[in-house]
Amino acid sequence: DQQVKQNSPSLSVQEGRISILNCDYTNSMFDYFLWYKKYPAEGPTFLISISSIKDKNEDGRFTVFLNKSAKHLSLHIVPSQPGDSAVYFCAASEGDDKIIFGKGTRLHILP
């Protein structure tokens, strides 16, 4: 039973355009959400997070939106750059409990 779902295994976006990565969750007790980025042969790198008391968090080119009623969050990257090509993991936790990861979405930025 997947509590965090990333339904798009891959996504291709033109350089300079907006990349939108989506994530759905089933556990309404999750109160903290994170996005990680992973390059081959490296561990996941923390990108951005959002608490359940907010609906938006922005950090430079990265913005995360949270829709609690729909149990949905999304990561927007604008403008997309070649170095953004990686696997992106959505993750969630409840309090200090363990972090649950989705299966990831592979983002390809096209020249």
Added chain:
Amino acid sequence: DAGVTQSPTHLIKTRGQQVTLRCSPKSGHDTVSWYQQALGQGPQFIFQYYEEEERQRGNFPDRFSGHQFPNYSSELNVNALLLGDSALYLCASSSRANEQFFGPGTRLTVL
């Protein structure tokens, strides 16, 4: 700051053998979590150590055990290896916050 380090980088074992993986946390971090990432999947939580004790555990059999030392470094032990244990094993450290910093992982292949 060296960040989270893991050893070895790669490991090949045969079924039935035992393996020990090692992790040194990021400076200032006292909590270590271990994850298993199978091919095409997101990281799955194995367990977390804090103050040399297992604080939380995911859905993994008792063949998976761990230890945390006074200097906060940690080991993951897997006994009676199965083919299905082949995966990337990730260590993450934190300071009791949600944000975890990951190491590059140990790639375990069981033949």
